[in-house]
Amino acid sequence: xxxxxxxxxxxxxxxxxxxxxxxxxxxxxxxxxxxxxxxxxxxxxxxxxxxxxxxxxxxxxxxxxxxxxxxxxxxxxxxxxxxxxxxxxxxxxxxxx
Amino acid sequence: xxxxxxxxxxxxxxxxxxxxxxxxxxxxxxxxxxxxxxxxxxxxxxxxxxxxxxxxxxxxxxxxxxxxxxxxxxxxxxxxxxxxxxxxxxxxxxxxxxxxxxxxxxxxxxxxxxxxxxxxxxxxxxxxxxxxxxxxxxxxxxxxxxxxxxxxxxxxxxxxxxxxxxxxxxxxxxxxxxxxxxxxxxxxxxxxxxxxxxxxxxxxxxxxxxxxxxxxxxxxxxxxxxxxxxxxx
Numbered sequence: 001x002x003x004x005x006x007x008x009x010x011x012x013x014x015x016x017x018x019x020x021x022x023x024x025x026x027x028x029x030x031x032x033x034x035x036x037x038x039x040x041x042x043x044x045x046x047x048x049x050x051x052x053x054x055x056x057x058x059x060x061x062x063x064x065x066x067x068x069x070x071x072x073x074x075x076x077x078x079x080x081x082x083x084x085x086x087x088x089x090x091x092x093x094x095x096x097x
Numbered sequence: 098x099x100x101x102x103x104x105x106x107x108x109x110x111x112x113x114x115x116x117x118x119x120x121x122x123x124x125x126x127x128x129x130x131x132x133x134x135x136x137x138x139x140x141x142x143x144x145x146x147x148x149x150x151x152x153x154x155x156x157x158x159x160x161x162x163x164x165x166x167x168x169x170x171x172x173x174x175x176x177x178x179x180x181x182x183x184x185x186x187x188x189x190x191x192x193x194x195x196x197x198x199x200x201x202x203x204x205x206x207x208x209x210x211x212x213x214x215x216x217x218x219x220x221x222x223x224x225x226x227x228x229x230x231x232x233x234x235x236x237x238x239x240x241x242x243x244x245x246x247x248x249x250x251x252x253x254x255x256x257x258x259x260x261x262x263x264x265x266x267x268x269x270x271x272x273x274x275x276x277x278x279x280x281x282x283x284x285x286x287x288x289x290x291x292x293x294x295x296x297x298x299x300x301x302x303x304x305x306x307x308x309x310x311x312x313x314x315x316x317x318x319x320x321x322x323x324x325x326x327x328x329x330x
Contacts, residue, residue, distance in 0.1 A: 037327065052182060077142075
């Protein structure tokens with residue numbers, strides 16, 4: 001039996017964690033942390049996404065390695081898209097200095 | 098050869114003949130959904146990339162535009178979606194345990210949360226319409242220039258923020274509408290008793306889609322609403 005049935009307590013726990021993180025990120029955004037406002041907001045968003053993927057989407061409990069490979073590869077492709085585009089746009093002015 | 102044993106497979110009609118076991122069939126479906134979600138990540142990724150490039154270039158306009166969105170509605174909608182993800186997760190669990198009534202109730206709750214999200218989104222869009230913040234001929238950000246004298250605002254660049262706001266929340270809302278449609282079908286078939294502990298793949302796959310749309314919003318919320326909320330000096 002590869003299909004785990006998680007206890008409903010676990011789901012409620014994740015739900016409470018997601019709610020707390022949402023309130024925290026809204027509250028922290030009103031405090032001046034300089035450039036760290038964005039960093040904190042993205043870290044909290046990524047923690048929430050990770051909780052949803054691992055527990056609500058059952059990735060923590062899947063025995064299928066291919067699924068994990070697809071997820072990690074798609075995040076990797078996304079990073080290629082973002083980083084290569086940014087390395088272009090953020091260096092364009094250098095030639096015209 | 099004539100006396101070789103004939104293997105008669107015993108399984109329910111839900112197992113397609115090209116799969117060896119129900120587990121293999123389930124994992125194949127799940128993998129297929131994850132591959133689809135990978136294409137969705139790249140689909141939304143293009144918009145996130147455009148957002149990133151313009152935000153770095155026109156941070157002032159993005160900050161002012163972000164301030165003009167309703168923090169209250171944005172946060173409430175985030176909470177609504179998180180609650181809907183909980184009902185979906187509990188729904189998948191109900192399907193695994195064969196609790197038909199509970200499954201139908203949880204799926205209906207998910208649909209209600211979905212409509213609540215879209216309704217609130219509609220209120221927010223209507224507010225933007227009244228404020229002339231929809232990009233186009235009647236776009237006007239004079240109110241932002243007036244409200245935030247500390248921030249230098251270029252009207253053309255402000256339109257870029259709102260173009261991305263409407264494109265990203267619009268594409269997300271389209272996914273929500275499709276999600277609600279899928280869940281209406283799932284609710285109907287659950288009510289008919291199609292899903293059992295042995296076979297409930299559509300519930301699982303539909304759940305993956307719903308959670309994915311939730312994750313997109315988890316990122317849209319800080320990127321659109323929380324860019325710059327600190328007190329202006």
